[in-house]
Amino acid sequence: MDVRSLLLFSALLRVLLIIYGEWQDAHMEVRYTDVDYLVFSDAASLMASGKSPYQRSTYRYSPLLAFLLVPNSIIHPSWGKFLFSASDLLVGLFIHTILELRKVPENLCTCALMVWLFNPFTFSIGTRGNCEPIVCAMILWIIICLMNGKVLQAAFWYGLVVHFRIYPIIYSIPIILVLDPHCFQYGLKPALSSWVGQGNSTQSIPSTAVPDSCGIWIAWTSMFTRARIMFGLISGAVFFAFTGLFFYLYRWEFLHEALLYHLTRTDPRHNFSIYFYHIYLHYEHEFSVVERLISFLPQFLIQLVLIICFAQDLPFCFFAQTVAFVAFNKVITAQYFVWFFCLLPLILPWSNMKLKWTGLSCILLWMGAQTHWLMWGYLLEFKGKNVFLELWIASILFLAANTFVLIKIIRYHTFSPLFQRLEFSSSDNDLGEGKKSN
Amino acid sequence: MPPSTVSYHMESWQHVQVHICRILGIQLIFLVGFGFCMSSSFVSCEVGRCTSNVGSTNQSLNIPPYFEKYITKSYFDKYDSLLDSDFLDFISHELFPGSCELLLDNLNLVLRLSVQQRSLIGDGSHRHLSSSFRFNIQSELIAELPIHFCEAIIIEKLPYGIFADPFELQHLLQRGVFMDAAVFGDTNLELPSVHSNRSLVEVHMDVDLNTFSRHKDGLEINIDLPLHIRYPPLEESGYSSIELGAPDLFMRCSIEAKSHNQSCLLMLKDNGVALGNGPVVWRVPSGIKAHARAVSIVTFISAILSTLSIVLTSVYYSSTKLCKNLKQS
Numbered sequence: 069m070d071v072r073s074l075l076l077f078s079a080l081l082r083v084l085l086i087i088y089g090e091w092q093d094a095h096m097e098v099r100y101t102d103v104d105y106l107v108f109s110d111a112a113s114l115m116a117s118g119k120s121p122y123q124r125s126t127y128r129y130s131p132l133l134a135f136l137l138v139p140n141s142i143i144h145p146s147w148g149k150f151l152f153s154a155s156d157l158l159v160g161l162f163i164h165t166i167l168e169l170r171k172v173p174e175n176l177c178t179c180a181l182m183v184w185l186f187n188p189f190t191f192s193i194g195t196r197g198n199c200e201p202i203v204c205a206m207i208l209w210i211i212i213c214l215m216n217g218k219v220l221q222a223a224f225w226y227g228l229v230v231h232f233r234i235y236p237i238i239y240s241i242p243i244i245l246v247l248d249p250h251c252f253q254y255g256l257k258p259a260l261s262s263w264v265g266q267g268n269s270t271q272s273i274p275s276t277a278v279p280d281s282c283g284i285w286i287a288w289t290s291m292f293t294r295a296r297i298m299f300g301l302i303s304g305a306v307f308f309a310f311t312g313l314f315f316y317l318y319r320w321e322f323l324h325e326a327l328l329y330h331l332t333r334t335d336p337r338h339n340f341s342i343y344f345y346h347i348y349l350h351y352e353h354e355f356s357v358v359e360r361l362i363s364f365l366p367q368f369l370i371q372l373v374l375i376i377c378f379a380q381d382l383p384f385c386f387f388a389q390t391v392a393f394v395a396f397n398k399v400i401t402a403q404y405f406v407w408f409f410c411l412l413p414l415i416l417p418w419s420n421m422k423l424k425w426t427g428l429s430c431i432l433l434w435m436g437a438q439t440h441w442l443m444w445g446y447l448l449e450f451k452g453k454n455v456f457l458e459l460w461i462a463s464i465l466f467l468a469a470n471t472f473v474l475i476k477i478i479r480y481h482t483f484s485p486l487f488q489r490l491e492f493s494s495s496d497n498d499l500g501e502g503k504k505s506n
Numbered sequence: 507m508p509p510s511t512v513s514y515h516m517e518s519w520q521h522v523q524v525h526i527c528r529i530l531g532i533q534l535i536f537l538v539g540f541g542f543c544m545s546s547s548f549v550s551c552e553v554g555r556c557t558s559n560v561g562s563t564n565q566s567l568n569i570p571p572y573f574e575k576y577i578t579k580s581y582f583d584k585y586d587s588l589l590d591s592d593f594l595d596f597i598s599h600e601l602f603p604g605s606c607e608l609l610l611d612n613l614n615l616v617l618r619l620s621v622q623q624r625s626l627i628g629d630g631s632h633r634h635l636s637s638s639f640r641f642n643i644q645s646e647l648i649a650e651l652p653i654h655f656c657e658a659i660i661i662e663k664l665p666y667g668i669f670a671d672p673f674e675l676q677h678l679l680q681r682g683v684f685m686d687a688a689v690f691g692d693t694n695l696e697l698p699s700v701h702s703n704r705s706l707v708e709v710h711m712d713v714d715l716n717t718f719s720r721h722k723d724g725l726e727i728n729i730d731l732p733l734h735i736r737y738p739p740l741e742e743s744g745y746s747s748i749e750l751g752a753p754d755l756f757m758r759c760s761i762e763a764k765s766h767n768q769s770c771l772l773m774l775k776d777n778g779v780a781l782g783n784g785p786v787v788w789r790v791p792s793g794i795k796a797h798a799r800a801v802s803i804v805t806f807i808s809a810i811l812s813t814l815s816i817v818l819t820s821v822y823y824s825s826t827k828l829c830k831n832l833k834q835s
Contacts, residue, residue, distance in 0.1 A: 106673060125693060336698050336737055346805045348737060349798040352700050362806060366813040373817045377824035392816060396809065450630040454744040454791035460801060464808045471812040475819045483824065 071164050071181065075157055078185040082153040085195035086146055101149075104403075105197025108148060112137035122321040128329050130232050131314050131322065133199055148197055155201035156194040160185045162208035163413045166383070169215055171262035172417045180413035189405055198403050203233045204410035211383060211414075214246070215486065217257040223299045227306025234330050235407065238371055238389050240303075245379040247295040251487035254295040259488040263417055333399055338445055338459055340400035340438075342467050345460035347398070367396040380485035383414035388474060395470040421480035430473045437462070437469035575686070577756065577771065578661055578708050582690045588663060588704040597754065597773065624786050626750075631735045635662070635786070639755060641725040656714070657685060658727050659756040659771075662707045664691075667699040667736050667748050668788065670707045674732055683730075686710035698737035707731060713757070738792040750786040 069077075089100035111121035111134040121127055121134035139147040160181055167177045184190055194201045206229040213222035226243065229236045252258045314322045334355070336348035343363060350359075370392045378385040390408040394400055421427050441462040447453045574580060581588075581596045623638040637660070664670065672689040679687055691705030711727050738746035757772045 452630040
């Protein structure tokens with residue numbers, strides 16, 4: 069099946085699911101549509117009538133999202149679902165583009181694409197009205213922009229995506245590091261390292277994030293390249309521009325609901341996180357600074373180590389960081405899984421993991437741990453049984469499963485830096501490998 | 507980079523742009539076609555707006571509460587939280603101004619209430635409060651009253667720890683289950699009991715007294731109200747019991763007067779008929795204090811062990827791969 073047919077078939081599947089979802093909402097007690105979609109729609113309706121979207125309780129997103137869904141009130145309430153499903157298909161297209169740029173064989177590209185397009189999480193999340201596909205599409209577009217040497221464009225979209233959904237801030241340091249002057253020259257199209265077969269690493273020597281032995285000062289100053297500075301300035305400016313604009317329009321309500329809430333969120337209600345029961349048992353008392361720091365430390369340490377070890381292999385670094393970020397977060401809901409599902413196809417062609425039996429064991433263990441948690445969650449929430457302890461143990465097992473899967477993926481991954489090292493002649497003006505972008 | 511590679515990249519960019527346009531175009535065609543085929547019944551309801559205005563001043567100055575669409579809205583304009591004593595004061599001093607005494611006296615003779623059944627249906631954190639109210643009607647008197655239209659108003663004062671989702675009620679309104687419904691008070695759906703306040707649900711049901719007066723058994727109103735539980739405070743036993751009190755019932759009728767129609771509000775009291783199945787109690791699982799220390803310790807040990815595993819694996823395999831690459835080059 070070629071890419072075009074795959075995308076068309078996937079589009080048809082999503083349209084049918086949206087139509088089915090409308091039917092189920094109208095005729096059955098249990099709705100197909102995500103509760104969040106109703107929140108977005110109400111906020112968009114308020115915005116369309118000139119009011120603040122934050123008058124809708126539990127709307128905790130950028131006003132941009134409500135703006136995108138204004139046609140829900142004008143054209144049809146399903147407009148947003150079509151938009152999210154289209155983003156979902158765009159993610160598929162971007163996955164294929166990235167793999168093609170890295171010279172991955174067509175059959176592997178197609179398999180990797182199918183991992184995204186036919187993942188039940190993926191096609192249900194957009195059709196149920198969840199906005200995560202838009203975020204995934206933006207992140208993949210940022211990778212494409214970097215691969216094509218378009219730093220300014222990448223910076224713009226990065227500033228926008230961090231404004232939209234805060235979690236991509238964890239990608240800031242790897243992006244800065246991958247703009248290594250040994251591999252990336254501002255204004256020139258970088259040389260991409262190609263796929264050379266599973267089990268074989270690329271022939272180029274990867275640039276490391278560790279400064280060389282020429283002296284700390286030289287290493288420090290050489291970090292401030294034009295590409296890095298421009299990326300930092302532009303993305304920061306875009307983030308603050310959007311934040312400033314919406315603060316001007318909606319004041320502290322916007323700042324609190326769209327930004328501060330996510331930074332300080334501690335939810336005592338049951339979720340996949342290992343911290344939920346600890347938070348519930350201590351909710352009557354304020355958490356001390358020490359307690360907050362202790363719970364933040366594992367997350368911080370893992371992110372730092374993953375960045376130092378894998379930053380040059382940017383898609384893999386993003387994937388590993390995202391899995392770890394979700395697994396160690398204080399609140400975990402199923403929609404967060406899409407954040408790393410969209411990056412998984414980008415690393416599969418470089419994995420030596422065989423489906424039989426390592427791959428299958430990872431899949432079954434991860435899904436099994438999730439199902440186990442869901443079973444206890446069902447008994448607690450829908451049967452009223454006191455199974456808090458069992459549910460908390462299930463969340464620890466889920467963390468163990470995530471850890472196991474991540475370790476296996478790291479173990480079987482063929483480290484492959486995104487960019488090849490540029491070769492310089494003795495003259496400063498002669499850049500043998502770079503080509504101008506834009 | 508060789509020219510063929512440059513042109514390959516440029517072709518890929520154009521390819522991407524064409525595909526993007528194609529996908530968006532297909533989606534737009536489906537959407538427009540879909541929009542024409544389906545009739546849009548997207549109704550904007552006041553339920554959400556009412557609750558978002560809780561605590562705000564009444565902009566329609568000096569309108570008596572019984573004239574407002576929701577009779578309890580003005581309670582929350584005056585008070586910050588729901589207290590039974592304050593609510594009793596509100597009912598006796600502000601809901602009954604005395605302009606409809608004659609009608610109210612007559613209605614009192616005509617309508618007698620008996621609360622028949624009240625129960626919680628379902629298990630777990632999401633249940634339905636099923637209530638059934640029967641009114642005995644003296645049909646020979648009802649025809650003499652200048653009543654234009656009546657509605658039954660049921661007010662459920664929810665205890666701490668139980669809440670109604672205003673957006674779920676909106677969905678029920680769209681399906682025609684109630685004539686009107688609103689939630690007032692603490693409508694934050696996410697806070698546990700410890701950090702939340704009480705709320706109140708006001709439900710309106712259409713009543714046609716003239717139709718029901720022909721029935722010997724009288725008028726029966728059934729309400730099925732979806733309710734949800736907040737996380738309760740910690741208990742040693744592992745369960746918390748929350749009792750739901752009796753509702754306040756009103757009948758508001760529009761009567762034909764000489765110059766204009768006016769609304770009259772009647773509070774219906776039960777005839778002392780005891781509920782067959784006793785008070786409604788919701789038993790909720792709660793966290794156990796004794797778990798606190800062990801849970802904290804094991805949680806942080808698990809986090810540390812997982813962290814160390816991932817860190818050591820990352821460092822080991824990245825340095826192994828680096829050495830391998832250096833050897834190959």
